[in-house]
Amino acid sequence: MRKFLTFAAASAALAMVAAPPVSAQGKIGYIDSQRVIREAPGAAEASSTIEKEMAGWQAQIRAMDDSMSTLMTQYQQQSVMLSADAKKQKEDEIRQKQAGWQQRARALEEEAVRRRQTLMQPIMDKIQAAITELRAAEGYAIIFDMASEAMVAADPALDLTEKVIAKLKTATPTAAK
Secondary structure (H helix, E strand, O other): OHHHHHHHHHHHHHHHHHOOOHHHHOEEEEEOHHHHHHHOOOHHHHHHHHHHHHHHHHHHHHHHHHHHHHHHHHHHHHHHHOOHHHHHHHHHHHHHHHHHHHHHHHHHHHHHHHHHHHHHHHHHHHHHHHHHHHHHHHOEEEEEEHHHOOOOOOOHHHEOHHHHHHHHHHOOOOOOO
């Protein structure tokens, strides 16, 4: 019931926003940002670079996981023959290695995020500039993003995705670094 009331309130608010005549408020349009990003000049090259680098980082993480599995298997096989002190020492050693590997895996993941940001930011800046330019040039008051899933239905005639992609393709190409 609470979900229904929240949905009803959100729908009512959306209806109130949409209620004023479009001509009094300016034009409204939307884009599919996922498609724009996919088709933006330079995006395929950036994605390819990211995927190649990610493969190397993932291989390092798999190697660390395999090494940890081997270490655990060896410990389990040898633990029967170890004294209590030797077991504790070996377990401490395993915990230290595991903590080091987890730290290294986090560092690799953070590096992947930074690298993706570095490669994609110039493309995202150009996309934002193209959308802003289109909005100003054609008098749109608001341009929504269909990919955000906040929009439940829209007139296909309001879809500006092709115009944004065309504007991006006529701009200077972005090369992946």
